Amino acid sequence: MTNTYKNVYVKDTATIAGIYEANGPLKKYFDKTYTKDLYFGEKSWEKAEIKLLQDTVTTLLKKSRLKDKDIDLLISGDLMNQISSSDYAFREFDIPFLGIYNACATSSEGLIIASTSVDGKKCKNCIVSTVSHNMAAEKQYRNPTEYGTPKPETATFTVTGGAAILLTNEKTDIRIESSTIGKIIDKGTKDVNHMGAVMAPAAADTIYRHLTNLKRTPDYYDLIVTGDLGKYGKEILINYMKKVYDMDISENYNDCGTMIYNVEQQPVLAGGSGPACSALVNYSYIYKQMKEHKLKRVLIVPTGALFSPTMYFQKESLPAIAHAVGLEVVEK
Amino acid sequence: MIYINSFLFCGVVCMISQLILDNTKLTPGHVTSLFVVIGAFLDIFGIYDKFVLYCGAGAIIPITSFGHLLIHGAMDIAGEMGPLGLAFGIFNLTSAGISIALVAAFFLSLIFKPKH
Numbered sequence A: 001m002t003n004t005y006k007n008v009y010v011k012d013t014a015t016i017a018g019i020y021e022a023n024g025p026l027k028k029y030f031d032k033t034y035t036k037d038l039y040f041g042e043k044s045w046e047k048a049e050i051k052l053l054q055d056t057v058t059t060l061l062k063k064s065r066l067k068d069k070d071i072d073l074l075i076s077g078d079l080m081n082q083i084s085s086s087d088y089a090f091r092e093f094d095i096p097f098l099g100i101y102n103a104c105a106t107s108s109e110g111l112i113i114a115s116t117s118v119d120g121k122k123c124k125n126c127i128v129s130t131v132s133h134n135m136a137a138e139k140q141y142r143n144p145t146e147y148g149t150p151k152p153e154t155a156t157f158t159v160t161g162g163a164a165i166l167l168t169n170e171k172t173d174i175r176i177e178s179s180t181i182g183k184i185i186d187k188g189t190k191d192v193n194h195m196g197a198v199m200a201p202a203a204a205d206t207i208y209r210h211l212t213n214l215k216r217t218p219d220y221y222d223l224i225v226t227g228d229l230g231k232y233g234k235e236i237l238i239n240y241m242k243k244v245y246d247m248d249i250s251e252n253y254n255d256c257g258t259m260i261y262n263v264e265q266q267p268v269l270a271g272g273s274g275p276a277c278s279a280l281v282n283y284s285y286i287y288k289q290m291k292e293h294k295l296k297r298v299l300i301v302p303t304g305a306l307f308s309p310t311m312y313f314q315k316e317s318l319p320a321i322a323h324a325v326g327l328e329v330v331e332k
Numbered sequence B: 001m002i003y004i005n006s007f008l009f010c011g012v013v014c015m016i017s018q019l020i021l022d023n024t025k026l027t028p029g030h031v032t033s034l035f036v037v038i039g040a041f042l043d044i045f046g047i048y049d050k051f052v053l054y055c056g057a058g059a060i061i062p063i064t065s066f067g068h069l070l071i072h073g074a075m076d077i078a079g080e081m082g083p084l085g086l087a088f089g090i091f092n093l094t095s096a097g098i099s100i101a102l103v104a105a106f107f108l109s110l111i112f113k114p115k116h
Helices: A045-063 A081-092 A103-119 A134-141 A195-213 A230-245 A275-291 A309-313 B002-023 B028-041 B044-055 B064-081 B084-089 B095-111
Strands: A002-004 A009-017 A073-077 A097-099 A125-132 A161-168 A174-180 A223-226 A253-255 A297-301 A303-305 A320-322 A324-329
Touching (some): A002 A103, A002 A195, A009 A275, A045 A125, A045 A134, A045 A161, A073 A081, A103 A125, A103 A161, A103 A174, A103 A303, A125 A134, A161 A275, A174 A275, A195 A223, A195 A324, A223 A230, A223 A275, A230 A253, A275 A297, B002 B028, B002 B044, B028 B064, B044 B064
Parallel strands (some): A073 A097, A073 A125, A223 A297
Antiparallel strands (some): A009 A161, A125 A161, A174 A324, A297 A324, A303 A320
């Protein structure tokens, strides 16, 4: 399902990152960084994640000089059970709320829902936010850090950060131009330590459908950027696109998981992951590049492994999804 | 000689577990359980007792020793009490280890907080 939008603009973004991201190459693009530890003054990882999300949306409201009542809809999702970080974070906000879950593709799911609502004139100002926290995610999906499990090179490192974007129907420099909703793709892979391989086929399917539905070639975009495939998943996607769809995207393709860290120098294995990974890169670095007109058309394709530990223990394979959202600089 | 034996035995156990971790999808939890079971089996005909005799601490420290002690304790008490002794004796030799681990874990968790 591919849609184009006429009246959806990006008003502003807010990004807050943790210490590992602050040590990475994109530090100067974030609005704020927490560099002391990963607790942010809270008692647990989960509470730290909630604080991060509240802080991100508060920063966004402050930057755009809007109050709670000016926002018609807030869409948010995260990695915790029952998307509890979002649910608990917005108790103190006076904004209508929709909670969503698409693992690491949550930000794009939110963008699509928000764009459709704004384009359909159902709302004027809509915030889409997401958050992830390395330690909270480790506890939720893998093992607590105290367990000290060694991980293979192909594993990714969950990004600690919060990212929010404000969509509006008033004209600004950047607009959301098109989107494609992904399908759940499951190729039978069972390796939780190689999410890049799990998600690459989903990303490939979505990119291919997006481009063919809109009759475009990969070079229509200045940059095609996937969510969190990591350095191995990135190679898999390029080869997979060539082999299965006969499409070469290697020229203008990159992956947020490899952009957010110095993958070779930092202790992050194959690169970053988590819903905040793609959202942080897209809303900070890519957004600013577009504001400066260094990039004019960008296709962001956040990728998510819809992996449930319960189903994994019952020996099920890992489903994956990717949604594509096209951003464009508005020519004056 | 016992020093060399000890070094070699413990080293071989660790090498096997590292090989398993590097080449299979098993987790440290699997490997630990596997070694407990292997240790228990090696109590048959007193094989593990021989290792302890010749390798000393090298055979006592790895987790295989835990499996060996489980069966050893159970069999000892079973000899005195009959089949019910299996249940009474299973933690006979290992109870000190388990209790210390529990108490130490409790106090350490009070003092320390996980960091990144």
